[in-house]
Structure formats: structure tokens, C-alpha cells
Amino acid sequence: MKNTQMQKATKTIATLAAGFALASTSFSAFSADKLVIESWRAEDTKIWSDIIIPAFNKSNPDIEVVFAPVPTSSYDSALNAKLKAGTAGDLITCRPFDVSLSLYNKGNLTSLNDLPGLASFSDVARSAWITDDGKNTFCLPMASVIHGYIYNKEIFKELKLEVPKTESDFFKVLATIKSESRYTPLVMGTADQWEAATMGYQNFGPNYWKGEQGRKNVISGQEKLSDSQYVKTFEHLAKWAPYMGRSYQSQKYSDSQNLFTLGRGAIYPAGSWEINGFNAQADFEFGAFYPPVPEGQDTCYISDHTDIAMGLNANSKNKKSAKVFLNWMASSEFAELYSNQLPGFFSLSKHAIDLKDPVAQEFLSWRGQCKQTIRNSYQILSRGEPNLENVLWNTSVGVLNGTMTPKEAADKTQASLVNWYKPQQ
Amino acid sequence: MTKTSAGKPFPWHILFFLGPGLLIYFSVSVYPLLDTLRLSFFHESSDGSLAFAGLANFTKLLFDVVWSEPFWNATWNNLVFFFIHMLVQNPIGLLLAVLLSSPKLRLSGTYRTLIFMPTMLSVVIIGFVWQLLLSPLWGITENFMWNLGLEDYFDAWLGKESSALVTLAFISVWQFVGIPMMLIYAALLSIPDELSDASVVDGANPWQAFFYIKLPLILPTIGMVSILTFVANFNAFELVYTIKGALAGPNYSTDIMGTLFYRTFFGFQLQEGSLTMGAAVATLMFLVILLGVALYLFFFQRRIKRFQL
Structure with a gap:
């Protein structure tokens, strides 16, 4: 009696196991x-x-x-x-x-x-x-x-604005939007951090460090991230803060996208990847312009x-x-x-x-x-500790939030590189 | 002696009943913990192979400024996070429990459920809802404060270095206040009515009855709530990750041990994750918690007077 029960149980288990095995083989055959x-x-x-x-x-x-x-x-x-x-x-x-x-x-x-x-x-x-x-x-x-700026064409028309070609034009346009309308001039927040570095620092920065030339010189150790062109990049970034709309410190990436596509903001520091989403969301016409060049500079640089x-x-x-x-x-x-x-x-x-x-x-x-370059923190320079890309997010946000001066930010990025990168030591 | 060894068969039933539980406990809790400790003594090279490195990871974490600065920053933030819970969550939990246990309160069951509800919600939902509530763009907080005449005090709390961590702590307090409330409430209910009745007959006012009769009786529960808060806070991660992301900005002001561990172990954006450094951070987290619990047991638990009710 006991024995037969035992046999029965063993049999059941064996059948189950066989079933499992079968199931798994048939699964892998199917997924080939x-x-x-x-x-x-x-x-x-x-x-x-x-x-x-x-x-x-x-x-x-x-x-x-x-x-x-x-x-x-x-x-x-x-x-x-x-x-x-x-x-x-x-x-x-x-x-x-x-x-x-x-x-x-x-x-x-x-x-x-x-x-x-x-x-x-x-x-x-x-x-x-x-x-x-x-x-x-x-x-x-x-x-x-490709990085650049996407702008709301209707707002530009309404305020009779021209697409800025130089930096002073750019800040004049921002000042006009701020004083003559209720639109947010520059739609960006610092809550998610990465936009500050990617759409800010890496967007117009190549104009200052001369694109590939500057990027390669940092890799070879001939230029420092604390040199004047990098301080100037952060100084430019710091000038954005007054135009970024109220309480941008807690504005998230999705908030910015919504603000712009709802027509409440004029200029959106962007990457070309936004186009598809904006096409679906925005019911106004929008255009794009490349990062305005500093005064007296003929060559423009874009991050491609x-x-x-x-x-x-x-x-x-x-x-x-x-x-x-x-x-x-x-x-x-x-x-x-x-x-x-x-x-x-x-x-x-x-x-x-x-x-x-x-x-x-x-x-x-x-x-x-324009001359093309890529984001300067991506090749080789983010291999060590602390990670340059993370430092750039942190310093760019610090500069925009006013908790770091441009000089401090540039020094901090350089210090993070010196910490591990031989050609910079 | 021979009688016991020969007469009593091996107690198989004990193994039978304990086995499944022990098996689960060992496989999902003890083994991962020990393996983490083991991993923290290794170094991972760029091709993914492991080599024994002794205490190198820990010296790096504690003495190399690139690692020690974030580590102490996270530890400090975590302490702040914990103290806010101790100073706000647990007293409020106690207060609510006392109010709920009052026989004069009507609808106490409804209140209990409502207050406990957020505890059961997903942190992702809590994070999302509170971000919307507090958002200066779409949120209702500013209007609400305007109605109270407090609009000047409104700010982008979650975005500022000075206020982000405290705001997160308050959100967490709001979510979890139901747990100390329930535990203390249960302890209060177990106090026999005769005791409080007797104190009233002896002439104690309600304050005296609470401080001299009830509080000593629920002190062991409060101690347990404290240690639960400590362990939960030093393991916290989800809320900060949901709201501020793994970089715990601005300027790492909301970085706690959990987020530091996440960044180290899994990596972040261009930063590569490190299995072994992550294990070292996890080990230190474990030691911090162990130390906290040990201190509690030594200085508090042993001195508590327990009363037979």
C-alpha cells in the first residue's frame, strides 16, 4: 500500500519534470x-x-x-x-x-x-x-x-524678432521676449541636470573651444578645461538663468518639453532628437537655429x-x-x-x-x-574617476542655479580631470 | 546518555518544518549578503575578471577624496534624513495613535485607514504625485498657499540645494507615518483599561495619565519603531531615485547611501558601474546599520523596563 503510493508520487514527479523539460526545449526551439x-x-x-x-x-x-x-x-x-x-x-x-x-x-x-x-x-x-x-x-x-535651438515661429513673428546670428543678438532677443511678453524666453530646467550640460555647455561651447581643435587639445593635454575659453562657456551659461522662467530649478525635462509645445515658451535649447515629439505635440510652426557665434567670430561650430x-x-x-x-x-x-x-x-x-x-x-x-564636433566629454575623458560627464552636469547646474561661479565650475571640471588623466597631470 | 541517543530518533519533523523557511532565508538573504561581503574584497579589471584586492576598495572609499567626499556626504544626508523621520514622523505617529485610541473619537476606523493608505502606495506614485503638487509650473501648492496668504514663502523646494533633501524627507514622512501609528496604536490598545481608570481615581489628569502610565508601557514599541525607522532610512533609495534621479542633485544634496550605491554598482550615464566598489559601498551600508542596531540594543533595549500586563 505504502509502496504503491510512493510509486505513484514518484511517477507524478517524473511526469512533471519531463513536462518541464519538454516545455523548455520547445521554448528554445521556438525562439531560434x-x-x-x-x-x-x-x-x-x-x-x-x-x-x-x-x-x-x-x-x-x-x-x-x-x-x-x-x-x-x-x-x-x-x-x-x-x-x-x-x-x-x-x-x-x-x-x-x-x-x-x-x-x-x-x-x-x-x-x-x-x-x-x-x-x-x-x-x-x-x-x-x-x-x-x-x-x-x-x-x-x-x-x-545635432544640437541647436528650436524656436516658436509664431512668437517670433508676434514680437517681430529675427533669428539671432551672434551672441549679442541672442541675448537681445531673450531680453525682448522677457520685457515685452509673458512667454518664457528660454525653456530649460535644471531639475534633471543633464540638459544643463548637454543642451547648454555642449551646445554652444564648441564656439568657444573651436570644436574638434579644442576637444582634441584637451585629450592631448595641450589645453585645460579651466582655460579662458571654458570659463567663457560657463559665463555664457550663467547669463541664461534670468531668462529661464520662474522656478526653473525644479523644472524637469518633460516639463520643459510640455511648456514649449504648449506655446508658453519661445526658445528651446535642443537636440535634433526633439523634432519628432514636437511635431506630434506642438500645433504651431517651429524652426531651428544654430548656436549664435561670439562677436567677431566668423566660423560657427555645431555639436554633431x-x-x-x-x-x-x-x-x-x-x-x-x-x-x-x-x-x-x-x-x-x-x-x-x-x-x-x-x-x-x-x-x-x-x-x-x-x-x-x-x-x-x-x-x-x-x-x-559650420564645423562639426562631438561632445567633448564622451571620448576617453569620461573613463576615470570622477566621471567628467557627471561633473559637467553638476557644474553646469551649479552655474545656472547660481551656487557656483563660472571660474569655480571650470576649475572643478579641470580638477576632476587632473585627478586621473595622465596627459593633464 | 545512551538512552537519549538510542531511544530518541532524530527530530526530522523540526527540520521538515524549519527547512523551507531556512532555505528561502539562506538563498535570498544570507547568501547574497555573504557574497557581497566577499565581492567587496575583489577588484574587477577592464575585461571583467576578478582579482583579490584585500581592503583596497575600502581604503579607496574612505580615504581617496574622489570617493570619500561623496561617501561622507551621503552618510551625512542619510543622517539628516533619519533625524527628520525621528523628529517628525515618529512623534506625529505617536500623537495620531493616541488620538485614534481615544474612546471619544468617532470614525476612528476611517481615519486609521486613510492615514495608513499612502504606506501601501507605490513610491513611484508618491513621487509623481508630490512632484506635481509641488511643481511651480503646474502644481496646486502655490495657489493653496496664496489662499492662506503665504504665497511669499512658496519656492521651488525640490530644486534647491538648501531645501531638496528636507522636502524629500517630509514626503517620505507623509508616506510612512502610518507605520509607527499602527504599531503604537496596537500597543496602546493592549493597555488594560483598569490601569488608566485607576490612575484617574488616584487623581491623575490626562497628561499625567499619559506620561506616567501609558508612555512607560509603550516605550518598548517606540524603541522598536525607532530601530525600524533607522534601518529603513539607511536602506532608503526609491523616493530619491524617483524624484531626483540617480545623480541625486542639485549638487548631490539629496544623495543618500542608497543612491550612492546605485550609481557605484550600476553606473550612471558615461560612468561605468563597478561590481566590486558597489559591493564595498553595500558592505559599509551594512556595517553602518549593524553599528546603529548594536548601539540601540546595548544602550536602549537592555535598559527598558518591561511590565507584565
Whole structure:
């Protein structure tokens, strides 16, 4: 009696275990051609799932692709945790430079040297996702973003304002908006911190440090971040505070976006990535202008930042399908789709693309007029402790909130670099 | 002796009943804790491999100014956060408990539920709601204060270096005041009516009855509430992360141990996460909490008089 019961129980357990085993094998068989894309661009989910992935499936119907984004601010931490646990997706959206380089060095990303699609990208486009010795490319470049200012054309018309070309024009425009209307002249807050550095310091700063020249000189140690051109950048930033609207200290990024698209603000220090959202939200016409140059300077500089790429998870079980997808991402079909569906993300491929969005065209036209550079904290300089990018957020906010003088801020950024960076010591 | 070893079979039933609980406790609590301690003695190289590093992480954390400054700043902010809870949350909790336990109060069940409600809400919701309430752009606080004639005192509290941490602490107090209230309330209810009746007969006024009869009887509960507050505050993270992000601005004025740990372990923006430094921060957090609890047990718990009711 007891024995039969025991046997029965064992049998049940055995059946259950077999069932589990069966279930798990059938699951892995099913997922053989399912690609998961890790991304921080939660805003783009609809475009990926409704347009880009269906376009890919037309030519490759047997590969299922899932776009699985997380919020921007938790992307890097979430991705790292997933990679460590072995649950990360097959395709990984790459941040530029060191963050992705370290993923490659840790063996999380595969070298893409043998990918035919890479031929569609120039060396400059690849520069953000290449090892220091230049031998291995580990992400397929997707797009760059350009910094500038987006303005409300109706408010400009109402107040009879011209698009500013020089710095003094710029501050005159701000003063006019402030004294003659109830609009917020400059729509930006410091609560989330990053805008102060990205849309402030890195936006007009290249005008002072002469773009690539200054960026490379800091890397080589010939210039210091406390030199006069960097102090001037912070001084310019400090002058923004009176125009930033009441209580900007607790204004968040989403608050700023809402303020501008509701038509309550005139000028929005921006990156081109805002275009798509603004097109959907704002019911007025808006335009863009590049960072006004300091008096007497002829050359303008823009931050044309290699921002986004796609890499292949080294532990992916579907590498073959993933490479098919990556090759497709190098095609002109993808470049055309991506640049037009997400105006403001400018494809880095060599294919000639027809841009349809007028504001995106405006941003792109600056490439012909101004010299291009990328954000100066991204390459090499944020490798040590304290992290330069974090310090720039902190000091830029300090300057805007009036808790730090421009000189103190510049000294602090330099001190953080001297702390670990040999060429600056 | 031979009788016990031979006569009594091994008490399998004890293992049977304790087993599942112990298993869960060891796998999700003890093992991760020990592994964190182990990790904090290692160094992670750029290719992801680990090498034993002795106390290097801790000397770096405590003596290298790049790490020690944020660490002490976070510790100090955490202490401020804790003291605000001790000075505001627990006295208010006590007061509410006393009011609720008063037999004359009507609708006490409703109040109890309402006050306890925020405790059960997600921190994300609390953070979102309070950010909106306090927002100078869309919030209602400014109008509300204007109605009271206090509009001059309104400010962007959450955005200013001087007020952000205190504001966050008050939001947290608002959310969690229900816990000390419930615990103390339960303790007050367990005091027999005869005791308070007797004190009234002996001529004690309500204040005396509270301070000399009830307070000594609920002191052990207040001690427990304090230590719970301490542990919870030094493990706090979600509220600051929800409202201020992992960089805990402005100028790290709202950075507490939890956010410092998060930045160190997971990394932030261009800052890379470090498994081992993160483990070192977590270990120090554990030691701080351990020290706090030990001090409490030594100086407070042992001296409390307990009364048999």
C-alpha cells in the first residue's frame, strides 16, 4: 500500500519534470529566430514595431524581431544587469565611445569586422564604436544628433524678432521676449541636470573651444578645461538663468518639453532628437537655429554627435539572424526609413537620403555652414574617476542655479580631470 | 546518555518544518549578503575578471577624496534624513495613535485607514504625485498657499540645494507615518483599561495619565519603531531615485547611501558601474546599520523596563 503510493508520487514527479523539460526545449526551439533589441529609445517603440520591423519582415519573414526599450535614465544600469545575468537581448543599442567600448572589452559585444554592411559607413561614422587601436568595429553606426535651438515661429513673428546670428543678438532677443511678453524666453530646467550640460555647455561651447581643435587639445593635454575659453562657456551659461522662467530649478525635462509645445515658451535649447515629439505635440510652426557665434567670430561650430549604433550580443544564440538584421540596417532602405520616420536622427551611412521634415533639413543644412564636433566629454575623458560627464552636469547646474561661479565650475571640471588623466597631470 | 541517543530518533519533523523557511532565508538573504561581503574584497579589471584586492576598495572609499567626499556626504544626508523621520514622523505617529485610541473619537476606523493608505502606495506614485503638487509650473501648492496668504514663502523646494533633501524627507514622512501609528496604536490598545481608570481615581489628569502610565508601557514599541525607522532610512533609495534621479542633485544634496550605491554598482550615464566598489559601498551600508542596531540594543533595549500586563 505504502509502496504503491510512493510509486505513484514518484511517477507524478517524473511526469512533471519531463513536462518541464519538454516545455523548455520547445521554448528554445521556438525562439531560434526571435531577435530582441535592447534600446533606451522608448519613444520610438511605435515606429520600430509598426514600420521598421514590418519593412524588414517583408524581405525576411522568418525572423521575428522585438523592440524592447527601457527608459533612458535606467538603460545602462539595466543593460549591465541583464548582461551579467545572461538575459540581455540579441541586439544591443550602443551608446557612443567608452560605455560600449567597455562592453566590448568585457566580451559582451561581438566584433563586426566581417559584416559586409559595415562598408556603408565612413571611418568618421565608425569612430565612436571602434577600439583604441582602430582594429575592431563593434557596433553598426545608426545616427547622429545635432544640437541647436528650436524656436516658436509664431512668437517670433508676434514680437517681430529675427533669428539671432551672434551672441549679442541672442541675448537681445531673450531680453525682448522677457520685457515685452509673458512667454518664457528660454525653456530649460535644471531639475534633471543633464540638459544643463548637454543642451547648454555642449551646445554652444564648441564656439568657444573651436570644436574638434579644442576637444582634441584637451585629450592631448595641450589645453585645460579651466582655460579662458571654458570659463567663457560657463559665463555664457550663467547669463541664461534670468531668462529661464520662474522656478526653473525644479523644472524637469518633460516639463520643459510640455511648456514649449504648449506655446508658453519661445526658445528651446535642443537636440535634433526633439523634432519628432514636437511635431506630434506642438500645433504651431517651429524652426531651428544654430548656436549664435561670439562677436567677431566668423566660423560657427555645431555639436554633431555620433549618438546611436547597434551591436551584437556576444552571448546571443541567434547570431546568424542578428547579422542578417544588421546587414539590413546598413541598407539604404533602412537609412531612408529611419531618417524620415525619426526626423532629427541623421543616418550615418554613405547612402544619399531624401529628408522630408523641414526642421530636420534645417538642422542638417548646418553641416555645410559650420564645423562639426562631438561632445567633448564622451571620448576617453569620461573613463576615470570622477566621471567628467557627471561633473559637467553638476557644474553646469551649479552655474545656472547660481551656487557656483563660472571660474569655480571650470576649475572643478579641470580638477576632476587632473585627478586621473595622465596627459593633464 | 545512551538512552537519549538510542531511544530518541532524530527530530526530522523540526527540520521538515524549519527547512523551507531556512532555505528561502539562506538563498535570498544570507547568501547574497555573504557574497557581497566577499565581492567587496575583489577588484574587477577592464575585461571583467576578478582579482583579490584585500581592503583596497575600502581604503579607496574612505580615504581617496574622489570617493570619500561623496561617501561622507551621503552618510551625512542619510543622517539628516533619519533625524527628520525621528523628529517628525515618529512623534506625529505617536500623537495620531493616541488620538485614534481615544474612546471619544468617532470614525476612528476611517481615519486609521486613510492615514495608513499612502504606506501601501507605490513610491513611484508618491513621487509623481508630490512632484506635481509641488511643481511651480503646474502644481496646486502655490495657489493653496496664496489662499492662506503665504504665497511669499512658496519656492521651488525640490530644486534647491538648501531645501531638496528636507522636502524629500517630509514626503517620505507623509508616506510612512502610518507605520509607527499602527504599531503604537496596537500597543496602546493592549493597555488594560483598569490601569488608566485607576490612575484617574488616584487623581491623575490626562497628561499625567499619559506620561506616567501609558508612555512607560509603550516605550518598548517606540524603541522598536525607532530601530525600524533607522534601518529603513539607511536602506532608503526609491523616493530619491524617483524624484531626483540617480545623480541625486542639485549638487548631490539629496544623495543618500542608497543612491550612492546605485550609481557605484550600476553606473550612471558615461560612468561605468563597478561590481566590486558597489559591493564595498553595500558592505559599509551594512556595517553602518549593524553599528546603529548594536548601539540601540546595548544602550536602549537592555535598559527598558518591561511590565507584565
